[in-house]
Amino acid sequence: MKLKTKDLLTLAELTPKEFVELIDYSIKLKKELKKGGNxxxxxxxxxxxxxxxxxxxxxxSFEIGMYQLGGYAINLSSNDMQLSRGESIEDTAKTLSxxxxxxxxRVYEHELLDKLSExxxxxxxxGLSNSFHPCQTLADFMTIKEKKKFKxxxxxxxxxGNNVCNSMIYGAALSGIDMSIATPKGFEPDKTVVxxxxxxxxIELTTDPFVATKNADVVVTDTFSSIHNSNTKRIKKFLxxxxxxxxxxxxxxxxxxFMHCLPAKRGLEVTSSVIDGSQSVIWDEVENRLxxxxxxxxxxxxx
Ligand code: CP
Ligand code: NVA
Numbered sequence: 001m002k003l004k005t006k007d008l009l010t011l012a013e014l015t016p017k018e019f020v021e022l023i024d025y026s027i028k029l030k031k032e033l034k035k036g037g038n039x040x041x042x043x044x045x046x047x048x049x050x051x052x053x054x055x056x057x058x059x060x061s062f063e064i065g066m067y068q069l070g071g072y073a074i075n076l077s078s079n080d081m082q083l084s085r086g087e088s089i090e091d092t093a094k095t096l097s098x099x100x101x102x103x104x105x106r107v108y109e110h111e112l113l114d115k116l117s118e119x120x121x122x123x124x125x126x127g128l129s130n131s132f133h134p135c136q137t138l139a140d141f142m143t144i145k146e147k148k149k150f151k152x153x154x155x156x157x158x159x160x161g162n163n164v165c166n167s168m169i170y171g172a173a174l175s176g177i178d179m180s181i182a183t184p185k186g187f188e189p190d191k192t193v194v195x196x197x198x199x200x201x202x203i204e205l206t207t208d209p210f211v212a213t214k215n216a217d218v219v220v221t222d223t224f225s226s227i228h229n230s231n232t233k234r235i236k237k238f239l240x241x242x243x244x245x246x247x248x249x250x251x252x253x254x255x256x257x258f259m260h261c262l263p264a265k266r267g268l269e270v271t272s273s274v275i276d277g278s279q280s281v282i283w284d285e286v287e288n289r290l291x292x293x294x295x296x297x298x299x300x301x302x303x
């Protein structure tokens with residue numbers, strides 16, 4: 001499949017139809033791989049990855065994904081680039097566009113991705129910014145679709161209304177799934193994202209985790225302290241009320257699944273009994289990063 005957008009920076013670039021088709025394509029590529037391997041549809045294509053922040057899953061799944069589709073990926077820490085010595089984003093984007101077929105970047109400020117996208121002639125993919133994590137959402141909605149039908153579902157987000165939460169809200173809007181978000185005051189998701197998404201689905205904001213999990217089919221959380229706002233003081237604002245534990249899981253539907261993008265801090269945002277328990281689908285989420293990003297790469301990189 002081909003997407004109309006050149007870049008994937010937030011998910012707002014996609015139509016609901018494209019979003020669902022991309023997920024179905026991811027499931028197809030997963031089945032194909034398990035049957036013996038994918039076709040080399042990205043033969044001779046290259047991906048350049050820029051990391052301003054650490055990563056395990058994003059780095060490995062993009063690199064292996066390119067390899068499995070017959071292409072090649074190179075990994076650059078921004079510290080090793082001339083960017084760190086003041087070369088402009090504009091010149092960096094134009095330089096990379098002369099070498100590579102796609103750029104994936106994990107950055108602090110989301111505006112840096114907007115600039116990369118403006119000056120690069122090749123697709124730019126957001127591998128996480130302070131504001132969004134669209135690739136995680138693709139994998140998460142693929143995982144939800146493998147376990148349940150989208151229609152009539154309710155997602156409960158518990159904890160910090162962070163980058164992963166913002167992207168999940170866009171995912172909910174694109175798939176018509178209701179979402180209830182429980183955060184402490186001051187930790188709500190992005191107002192514009194919520195406002196835009198409310199046009200397509202029910203997005204509820206609450207401070208009560210039990211309101212969010214009522215009748216929920218999916219319970220999601222993430223770290224209380226992201227890479228860009230890492231400090232121990234903020235954690236106190238979340239505990240004990242916003243921890244996903246067995247009691248909170250019991251208040252969701254009986255067959256609800258538990259999701260977390262990882263890395264996780266057991267004993268903080270989630271207990272071991274939940275994240276390592278029978279309702280947890282975290283390892284499917286991890287695996288599906290690979291399949292959904294391959295679908296994305298194949299859909300963005302022009303033949
Ligand atoms: N979930 C996620 O993006 O993991 P990494 O930070 O390890 O890439
Ligand atoms: N919210 C986390 C997600 C890590 C994948 C962060 O930004 O650090």
